[in-house]
Amino acid sequence: MFQALGPCFHRALEGQSFLGMEYVSLGPAPGKRGDIFLVSCQSGRDEAGEVIGVSVSFVDITQHKRSEEALRKSRDERRRHIELNTSVFPRDADSGIFIIPNRC
DSSP, X not given: OHHHHHHHHHHHHTTOOEEEEEEEEEOSSTTOEEEEEEEEEEXXXXXXXXXXXXXXXXXXXXXXXXXXXXXXXHHHHHHHHHHHXXXXXXXXTTTXXXXXXXXX
């Protein structure tokens, strides 16, 4: 983990803030994705303004990212379905209103 976040720590020790880096932890098995965190590092300073440490925060955004991916996949599937099936919902040529036949 330090290899991935080391630059964040070093920049904070130099007095720079590093906000919003995404970090993916190791998964439970090879090829499996782990949890996803939003990481921020900021310098901790004393009264004189000298850097004396680093403040690091981790926010677990795993569920948010997985939800985004599921929505993206669903949108892409629906888009592909509509593009491949242009006759599913024909439109009236004059009004442009969709014609949905009654299957009864």
